[in-house]
Amino acid sequence: MSGGVARVALATYRLAGIMAYPLVGPYLAYRAVKGKEDASRRLERLGYASLARPRGPLVWAHAASVGETLAIMPMIRELRRRDIHVLLTTGTVTSAALVQARLGEEVIHQYVPLDIKFPIKRFIGYWQPDACITAESEIWPATVAELARRGIPQIRVNARISDRSFQRWSRRKAIAEALFDKLALVVAQSDLDAERFRDLGAWPVIVSGNLKTDTDPPPCDAELLVRYSNEIGSRQTWAAISTFEGEEKVAATVHRTLKPKNGQLTIIVPRHPDRADAIEAMLKEEGLSVARRSRNDPVTAETDVLLGDTIGEMGLYLRLTEVAFVGRSLTNEGGQNPLEPAMLGCAVLSGPNIQNFRDAYQHLARRGAARVVRDVEMLAKAVHYLLINDLARRKMVEAGHEAMEDMRGALGKTIKALEPYVNPLTVSARLQPKAAAAVGG
Structure with a gap:
């Protein structure tokens, strides 16, 4: 598949999202009735913020569900230790409850916006993240394109690609390369995952191990x-x-x-x-x-x-x-x-x-x-x-x-890999007035 065909395919994807946008509201309402969406926060899925953006550096971290959320919690705590604000998005009601229970006020939680042009532009335009760090394997074309257009570094941590996903991307190599080469850094779980990311066009790629090995055991009453x-x-x-x-x-x-x-x-x-x-x-x-x-x-x-x-x-x-x-x-x-x-x-x-x-x-x-x-x-x-x-x-x-x-040791390797992106934000964060007011609303 040529680069031109890949551009057409991605443009078709964006157009399909735009055409489907009028149906998104009823779809989310239906999911809310089924308990799969938080009815009181449905607008977040359309990119509307429900909280104010704080002043200073902010990293957007995304974890699709519970497992990914647990994996990146230690990394998030390290970012917060450096006084960097963290906007954490997740995709499920279950993971949102976990974030509230484990991280509380340490992070700003929002539901991840749908991968459609209007919600994504609205979301990124409001939060203006200095970097985007996503966990594991999801690739969302509209999100990748909008972050790239704004020059926001996109980093994949604890990255892995399943056999099925790799086969699917390999059959669409030009589309994969058009998306994966927009990643500023990939920190992969294993040598095999790293090889697959490189084959699909990502660079640079390093190996850290699995962040889940550096998490605390699940708690118990x-x-x-x-x-x-x-x-x-x-x-x-x-x-x-x-x-x-x-x-x-x-x-x-x-x-x-x-x-x-x-x-x-x-x-x-x-x-x-x-x-x-x-x-x-x-x-x-x-x-x-x-x-x-x-x-x-x-x-x-x-x-x-x-x-x-x-x-x-x-x-x-x-x-x-x-x-x-x-x-x-x-x-x-x-x-x-x-x-x-x-x-x-x-x-x-x-x-x-x-x-x-x-x-x-x-x-x-x-x-x-x-x-x-x-x-x-x-x-x-x-x-x-x-x-x-x-x-x-x-x-x-x-x-x-x-x-x-x-x-163990994946967390240290991951933080070291992130330093070129994180250290300037740490300096900027610590120069911010401590009582700075929030922006947005």
């Missing part, structure tokens, strides 16, 4: 942990976390297979808690007794499954077990983050479809902290083995801690 630990008592437990459709049925099959041998409690934490009603109905059809966290149900001796259908409590669920199967890997593809269970002392099990977290799994597997299972039968055998073999389980747990220590 101490009183809830004591309560559930007491209710569970001496029963063995295992967890199936970040599960997608089909994997809860797998967990139910494993539970029924092992119950006569172990009498264990199974903890199921779906990636999307809004599926909890359907999951509970399926589990009951399987003849299992279910306690739902969202209802505050007690765990009794008769409870088969604790259904973790809440947001932001992964730290609780993982502290209730030492064996965790990580989903989106057996009946779905891509995998989910295995670092949190390893960090919190769990032996990690996974299906084979872990393309999006290949590097993390390779590190864990080399240390003996993670095992891959092919099917439900192999998963049941692995869970049973780890439940009855304390030595094997403890070896995997300790290996997980060692692997996490090996992988």
Whole structure:
């Protein structure tokens, strides 16, 4: 595909966004009714600010969802330590709640505007960021073009490209190069990710490792942990976390297979808690007794499954077990983050479809902290083995801690890479009058 064709394709994309713009309002209203948008803040998605822009240097940081938000929190705190204002955008209601809970007034939070010319111009024109730092893999053409037009550096941190995304971009190489060469810097998670970004036209590209290895373990309500630990008592437990459709049925099959041998409690934490009603109905059809966290149900001796259908409590669920199967890997593809269970002392099990977290799994597997299972039968055998073999389980747990220590250091490398962009903003920020008034409104 020639450069001319790429320009036509990107112009067509922009035109399609402009033509769709009149329909955006009703679309957002519909999503709000479904609970997928914050009804009181829908205008933010159209680029209208709901807060004032402070005076002084400001970095726009974007994280699409919860995982990316958690990954860049330490970086954000480093920017704030340097007195640089941070405008953090996210795309989901869940991630917005997380930002409020973990960062509060440290950052200015807005929902990310839709990748359409008018919202993007309105958003960037109002906030006037000195730099834009985005996490992981998203590329939005209208946003990239508007930032480039205004000469605002675009930096990608914790950057990765999945197999599927790389194949898709590779089939549209000229379009990829027209977008990726506008990135001022890419800080990639792995050598493979770095190679892919370079192949698609990004430069310069460096490797830092995964920022998620430098995050704190997910927090936990101490009183809830004591309560559930007491209710569970001496029963063995295992967890199936970040599960997608089909994997809860797998967990139910494993539970029924092992119950006569172990009498264990199974903890199921779906990636999307809004599926909890359907999951509970399926589990009951399987003849299992279910306690739902969202209802505050007690765990009794008769409870088969604790259904973790809440947001932001992964730290609780993982502290209730030492064996965790990580989903989106057996009946779905891509995998989910295995670092949190390893960090919190769990032996990690996974299906084979872990393309999006290949590097993390390779590190864990080399240390003996993670095992891959092919099917439900192999998963049941692995869970049973780890439940009855304390030595094997403890070896995997300790290996997980060692692997996490090996992988740390991505934050320092990332901050060092950002210094040419951040240091001038730090100087400017510290020259600002401390009581400067906000601008905008």
